Amino acid sequence: MSTSIYYAALVLHVVGITLMAGTSFIDFIVFRAFNKTYPEDLNQSEVLVKFLNRLQRFLGIGMGLILLSGITMMAKMHQVWGAQLWFRIKMILLLVVIFNGLGLRRVLGKQLNQLFATANPENSRWHRITTRFYLVQLVQLILFILIFILSIFKFN
Numbered sequence: 001m002s003t004s005i006y007y008a009a010l011v012l013h014v015v016g017i018t019l020m021a022g023t024s025f026i027d028f029i030v031f032r033a034f035n036k037t038y039p040e041d042l043n044q045s046e047v048l049v050k051f052l053n054r055l056q057r058f059l060g061i062g063m064g065l066i067l068l069s070g071i072t073m074m075a076k077m078h079q080v081w082g083a084q085l086w087f088r089i090k091m092i093l094l095l096v097v098i099f100n101g102l103g104l105r106r107v108l109g110k111q112l113n114q115l116f117a118t119a120n121p122e123n124s125r126w127h128r129i130t131t132r133f134y135l136v137q138l139v140q141l142i143l144f145i146l147i148f149i150l151s152i153f154k155f156n
């Protein structure tokens with residue numbers, strides 16, 4: 001594989017990271033706005049809940065680009081990066097990112113929709129979902145920062 005293809009994959013990697021990490025941050029901001037408007041302003045919170053649902057798709061697209069480009073780069077450099085510590089830790093964190101940011105986020109998004117559709121949601125259940133939502137988003141942002149540090153410093 002030529003160096004140009006490797007660099008093209010790295011560009012795609014950064015595009016995917018921008019999309020996924022950027023969307024995760026917007027997700028956090030929009031959920032905060034939703035939490036401030038609900039239940040006082042139902043019209044506004046409905047718009048925000050729909051927006052939160054849309055964001056899920058962009059998280060998936062970002063992850064797809066990251067994986068595709070990452071695997072392309074590894075086709076050329078697996079013998080170098082594959083053996084290094086930063087890369088191995090990064091792959092473990094990647095699994096947590098997928099579980100947390102795609103898996104748990106999707107489940108919580110569905111629960112939020114169900115609760116939003118209920119006329120008078122139980123307060124404790126509402127509080128539980130809100131706390132979990134914040135936790136998932138916070139963990140996701142911390143994971144991104146850790147992966148950035150590993151990928152740039154490349155500790156070995």
Ligand code: HEM
Binds near residue numbers: 067069148
């Ligand atoms: C959440 C997932 C991921 C994030 C946030 C992420 C982030 C990054 C960042 C910030 C860089 C440094 C880019 C630069 O040097 O300018 C990088 C490089 C790299 N990533 Fe990822 N990455 C992710 C997933 C993956 C996956 C799944 C693979 C492989 C299967 C991978 C393979 C690589 C490789 C080989 C490099 C080194 C490129 C180089 O310096 O030549 N990454 N990644």
